[in-house]
Amino acid sequence: MKLSSIAGVVGESPTLNLNAKTAALKKQGLPIIHLGGGEPETPAPLSAVEAIIKKVQTRKIKYSPATGGPELRKAVCGYTKSFYGFEAAVPNVIISSGAKQAIYNFLMCAVNPGDEVVYPVPYWVSYPEMVQLVGGRPVPVAPAKGIESTFEEIQKAITPKTKAVMFNNPGNPAGIVYGEDFVKKLVELCEQRGIWLMTDDIYHQLVFGGAKTPSPFKYAKNPDNIVAINGVSKVYGLTGLRIGWAVSSNKEMIAAMGRVQAQTTSCNSDVSEAGALGALTGPQDCVAELVQTLEENKNILMGEYKKIKDISVTEPKGTFYSFVDFSKYNKDSMALSEFLLEKVMVATVPGACFGLDGYLRISYCAGKENILEGMRRIIWALDKDAREPLKIGGITVQKDW
Numbered sequence: 001m002k003l004s005s006i007a008g009v010v011g012e013s014p015t016l017n018l019n020a021k022t023a024a025l026k027k028q029g030l031p032i033i034h035l036g037g038g039e040p041e042t043p044a045p046l047s048a049v050e051a052i053i054k055k056v057q058t059r060k061i062k063y064s065p066a067t068g069g070p071e072l073r074k075a076v077c078g079y080t081k082s083f084y085g086f087e088a089a090v091p092n093v094i095i096s097s098g099a100k101q102a103i104y105n106f107l108m109c110a111v112n113p114g115d116e117v118v119y120p121v122p123y124w125v126s127y128p129e130m131v132q133l134v135g136g137r138p139v140p141v142a143p144a145k146g147i148e149s150t151f152e153e154i155q156k157a158i159t160p161k162t163k164a165v166m167f168n169n170p171g172n173p174a175g176i177v178y179g180e181d182f183v184k185k186l187v188e189l190c191e192q193r194g195i196w197l198m199t200d201d202i203y204h205q206l207v208f209g210g211a212k213t214p215s216p217f218k219y220a221k222n223p224d225n226i227v228a229i230n231g232v233s234k235v236y237g238l239t240g241l242r243i244g245w246a247v248s249s250n251k252e253m254i255a256a257m258g259r260v261q262a263q264t265t266s267c268n269s270d271v272s273e274a275g276a277l278g279a280l281t282g283p284q285d286c287v288a289e290l291v292q293t294l295e296e297n298k299n300i301l302m303g304e305y306k307k308i309k310d311i312s313v314t315e316p317k318g319t320f321y322s323f324v325d326f327s328k329y330n331k332d333s334m335a336l337s338e339f340l341l342e343k344v345m346v347a348t349v350p351g352a353c354f355g356l357d358g359y360l361r362i363s364y365c366a367g368k369e370n371i372l373e374g375m376r377r378i379i380w381a382l383d384k385d386a387r388e389p390l391k392i393g394g395i396t397v398q399k400d401w
């Protein structure tokens with residue numbers, strides 16, 4: 001039997017695969033350090049847990065409204081007002097099973113086969129695949145210098161076939177915060193050219209040293225082409241709930257996304273929605289605490305990088321990832337990542353998965369001890385002069401390279 005052409009085009013998620021691979025190796029008893037992860041280690045906010053328990057105790061676990069329960073949608077309106085300064089009403093909001101589904105719904109409703117979707121490199125691993133799933137043509141825009149594409153580079157990539165521009169702020173994998181100037185110009189450009197602008201803001205509160213992710217709504221004369229994506233996965237560490245959302249002043253777009261969702265997943269888990277509502281309406285200190293922990297972790301990691309010669313590090317301004325140029329050690333990031341996993345049992349994500357080879361994505365959401373231990377191993381593995389064997393738990397690793 002032949003599979004569809006789309007089934008042949010869509011690739012696996014490298015990050016989810018890495019999670020599965022490291023979990024399997026850990027299960028075999030190997031002392032793996034996972035510095036490739038994409039979720040905070042912090043326990044779920046109590047308000048979310050209590051809301052879930054309360055919901056479960058009703059013993060009513062049923063289908064819920066296709067586009068999300070009205071209470072959660074209202075809470076998202078409040079969140080949007082606070083963080084974007086945009087006055088959304090319930091019909092401007094759709095709740096989805098994770099930000100990922102919200103992004104996919106958006107692309108389904110914005111892109112016709114052959115339409116181009118422009119986004120900066122390095123990009124989140126799923127963007128090219130999702131664009132292809134809806135029949136679009138991914139147009140990644142690589143920066144001429146370093147790891148941050150400029151507005152002018154994005155502008156040059158826009159053609160009459162461009163249907164949407166999307167970007168993640170702050171960005172996975174490099175922790176780049178696109179500032180006022182970039183966002184303002186991009187909003188103006190997309191509005192002028194009648195192009196959709198999707199901002200993926202899933203890490204937006206996870207920023208350091210006073211950095212701010214500007215609200216795209218602030219610069220639009222008519223924001224009807226803007227769709228902002230967010231959710232509880234990263235900021236509240238609630239990746240397992242699978243709750244995200246999209247907000248737009250364009251009710252037609254939100255309604256279309258709702259129809260797609262209704263015909264594909266019917267609705268979200270109402271238990272998860274209860275948890276997300278608990279997180280959004282409960283005490284918010286957990287977010288500040290998470291930011292503080294991540295910033296401390298990031299500073300520790302930056303200190304460790306100083307011990308490695310010949311790498312190029314751009315300090316992240318947000319998220320919980322760093323994206324480091326290891327090309328002087330190996331231009332092939334897949335090979336380098338595999339080498340580190342095989343030789344010193346540290347998991348990292350190859351830059352090639354994000355569109356930039358020669359780099360590795362190293363996360364700092366894994367806890368201080370893991371960061372220090374993982375970096376101890378990486379430093380040893382890459383240091384030509386370190387000839388003494390390395391002790392990893394009960395294992396002694398000899399250098400054969």
Ligand SMILES: Cc1ncc(COP(=O)(O)O)c(C=O)c1O
Pocket residue numbers: 038097098099100101124168172200202231232233239242243244
């Ligand atoms: C940039 C970006 N957008 C969206 C998502 C998906 O978020 P969710 O888990 O809510 O689907 C992720 C998850 O890693 C991400 O990194």
